[in-house]
Amino acid sequence: MTKDAAGEEAASHGAAGARIAARLRESILSGEYAPGARIRQEDLADRHGASRLPVRDALRMLEAEGLVTVRANAGAWVATLTRADFEELYHVRERVEPLLLGMNVPLLADDAIDRLEALAAAMEASSDVEEFLVLDREFHLSGYAAAETSVLGELVVQLWNRTQHYRRAFTRVFRGEGDRSAHHDHHLIVGALRRRDAEEAERVLGIHIRRTRLELERHPEVFEQ
Amino acid sequence: MTKDAAGEEAASHGAAGARIAARLRESILSGEYAPGARIRQEDLADRHGASRLPVRDALRMLEAEGLVTVRANAGAWVATLTRADFEELYHVRERVEPLLLGMNVPLLADDAIDRLEALAAAMEASSDVEEFLVLDREFHLSGYAAAETSVLGELVVQLWNRTQHYRRAFTRVFRGEGDRSAHHDHHLIVGALRRRDAEEAERVLGIHIRRTRLELERHPEVFEQ
DNA sequence: TTAGGCTTGATTGCATCCAAAATCAAGGCG
DNA sequence: CGCCTTGATTTTGGATGCAATCAAGCCTAA
Helix, strand or coil: CHHHHHCCCCCCCCHHHHHHHHHHHHHHHHCCCCCCCEECHHHHHHHHCCCHHHHHHHHHHHHHCCCEEEECCCEEEECCCCHHHHHHHHHHHHHHHHHHHHHHHHHCCHHHHHHHHHHHHHHHHCCCHHHHHHHHHHHHHHCCHHHCCCHHHHHHHHHHHHHHHHHHHHHHHHCCCCHHHHHHHHHHHHHHHHCCCHHHHHHHHHHHHHHHHHHHCCCHHHHCC | CHHHHHCCCCCCCCHHHHHHHHHHHHHHHHCCCCCCCEECHHHHHHHHCCCHHHHHHHHHHHHHCCCEEEECCCEEEECCCCHHHHHHHHHHHHHHHHHHHHHHHHHCCHHHHHHHHHHHHHHHHCCCHHHHHHHHHHHHHHCCHHHCCCHHHHHHHHHHHHHHHHHHHHHHHHCCCCHHHHHHHHHHHHHHHHCCCHHHHHHHHHHHHHHHHHHHCCCHHHHCC
């Protein structure tokens, strides 16, 4: 899923530009590039054995996704989020992501739900932050895999991507506190999906997302820059 | 507001690319280019007295906004929406736009509310579809002017832009039927804003948007292509 | 007559070169 | 001593030219 998200628009644009965009996106999401880091066109060009032109295309694509900020005649930086931005993005997720999940309830196969259950269990067992983030992302986004190509699916993936880095910092900080509730939510969601109870699944997911946003108020230090 | 929306990212990218994007965006929104229309890079380049390079930048920007579809080695077209896409976009609007309105209630000045009231009245008096669309857009988007620069504001503007053309076709078809309800909603919203009743304003706006989506079920012919 | 392959034309994609703008540093001035 | 100004350097932005790719039309064969 993560890989698909990285190459989701590989069909569009020149092959070179799309490849560079996919790799740079992966680099940003993995934390290799931190928010605020300068991105030099020529660096990327050399690194990918291409000219600066497809690099510029890639930067535009990532800017459109909100991962990169470009200033005319100045350059490109990995996008930074203020605390207000993060809260807004989570407000949007809180309203939009349950919608997507609900739309997918009738499309979810039984074995897909099995996989979600396994992911929830794996998350509970995991003690590594990085691994937890990967599992959590797959848990949430694979639940919408059926609608991955829809406008709504793309929007949700972008919301995840934009908050990815701060989620990492955030999870590192407050790991252990809200975990029990989060795992509980995951199991509740799986249960609701099994019963094909879309309304309940949406409700729990909304609360689940809201919890993270509210938790932020107790950990503002993540956004001190 | 419309003008601002067109040039909202004028600060980014090369000046030429941004200018071309702004003008092309305006052309698409005004209906000059219909969905599905082919966009040739060289045409735009000649028309704007520039080379194809800033044109490609412009196309990328508009593709990111969902207004243009680009296929590698094939070309660019004005984006088309299926009926399912339109419904999804309206589902998202239904959930996200009230959120934006609610966040802006404390920021709205009294004279801004006066202006909204005037717009609602003007819409009622208007008999021209095109004029109605302009007024309606301003009514809705100027209510969020205070948060225009936020990620949420940008998202809402893009949702409006992507559905713009189909709204036009749609309004032409079902003008007169749902109008009374729509005007009623507008007045209710203004009243709620005056009382600084964010919850009520959000509720009415949600219903208002939902009405259009539901009305679509009775007019599927808009999406016959 | 129709279906398939091929050729030709048009259009996009990428690389190189040149110009313009911004940044950074050093120097002079208040 | 600090601020502003000015210059050189770096980095991006844009134009042109050529190569790659796709689409459509033609020709050939069944």
